[in-house]
Amino acid sequence: MLQGCDASILLDSSKNIITEKRSVPNQNSARGFEVIDEIKSTLEKECPNTVSCADILALAARDSTVLSGGPNWEVPLGRRDSKGASLSGSNNNIPAPNNTFQTILTKFKRQKLNIVDLVALSGSHTIGNARCTSFRQRLYNQSGNGLADFTLDQSYAAQLRTRCPRSGGDQTLFFLDFVSPTKFDNSYFKNLLASKGLLNSDEILITKSQVTKQLVQQYAENTELFFEQFAKSMVKMGNISPLTGSRGEIRKRCRKINSINRTA
Numbered sequence: 001m002l003q004g005c006d007a008s009i010l011l012d013s014s015k016n017i018i019t020e021k022r023s024v025p026n027q028n029s030a031r032g033f034e035v036i037d038e039i040k041s042t043l044e045k046e047c048p049n050t051v052s053c054a055d056i057l058a059l060a061a062r063d064s065t066v067l068s069g070g071p072n073w074e075v076p077l078g079r080r081d082s083k084g085a086s087l088s089g090s091n092n093n094i095p096a097p098n099n100t101f102q103t104i105l106t107k108f109k110r111q112k113l114n115i116v117d118l119v120a121l122s123g124s125h126t127i128g129n130a131r132c133t134s135f136r137q138r139l140y141n142q143s144g145n146g147l148a149d150f151t152l153d154q155s156y157a158a159q160l161r162t163r164c165p166r167s168g169g170d171q172t173l174f175f176l177d178f179v180s181p182t183k184f185d186n187s188y189f190k191n192l193l194a195s196k197g198l199l200n201s202d203e204i205l206i207t208k209s210q211v212t213k214q215l216v217q218q219y220a221e222n223t224e225l226f227f228e229q230f231a232k233s234m235v236k237m238g239n240i241s242p243l244t245g246s247r248g249e250i251r252k253r254c255r256k257i258n259s260i261n262r263t264a
């Protein structure tokens with residue numbers, strides 16, 4: 001993803017490739033690769049050498065959004081797959097939950113995504129989980145003074161502390177949207193306004209910028225507006241530097257580049 005939407009994240013380590021699955025943001029976090037393998041092998045039987053792993057990822061992101069109750073959109077297709085991966089790119093360019101607001105915005109802007117895209121796409125945290133280790137700092141020592149994050153609702157924080165202790169339990173999972181964790185809706189934004197966003201990168205959307213705070217308020221009030229912008233921003237994000245023409249390849253298996261597939 002860091003060099004563009006080229007399915008580099010799906011590659012396992014091999015002779016010339018160090019997998020991005022081992023990067024700090026991805027390790028013990030990115031998962032579900034076997035689902036993509038299954039889609040790809042079914043597709044290869046029906047229609048070989050045609051649909052890239054990068055297009056499969058973009059379509060799966062859209063379909064999982066629709067299946068969980070979110071908006072639908074047309075996915076532009078024709079991406080090709082990378083022949084390499086970048087562990088350092090994955091470590092340096094993916095926003096971290098404890099990055100400052102400015103750092104996160106800068107990382108988005110580098111990919112030609114603006115402040116509206118930032119807020120709308122963060123709305124994806126209306127589904128899914130985060131590990132204790134991704135937000136522990138907020139519960140015990142937000143700014144190095146041994147105190148919890150004062151922008152986090154204190155009873156919500158106390159509840160989180162029961163399953164996310166000071167040490168241990170790093171991999172324990174918590175809903176990003178505790179109100180409706182499997183439904184794609186706008187309750188993520190409502191939670192933020194109640195100071196019940198799970199990640200620091202969620203909460204700063206209402207504490208560090210008036211522009212993002214207003215967008216959060218609008219999306220909390222108006223699901224349609226959020227859905228419309230989310231769809232637009234997903235198309236924009238999916239169009240980040242795709243490989244086209246003779247660049248890249250259409251992998252036969254998503255975990256390996258074709259030259260390796262042939263010798264395997």
Ligand code: HEM
Nearest residue numbers: 028029095096097121122124125127128129130131134201
């Ligand atoms: C704004 C910058 C962002 C930051 C700092 C961020 C950070 C995170 C973190 C730390 C987690 C939990 C990972 C873990 O503990 O294993 C997470 C989960 C998730 N993020 Fe983000 N994220 C950001 C933007 C996005 C965007 C743009 C999308 C997609 C449009 C997205 C979709 C998701 C989803 C669906 C999950 C749940 C995954 C699961 O349940 O396995 N995030 N994010």
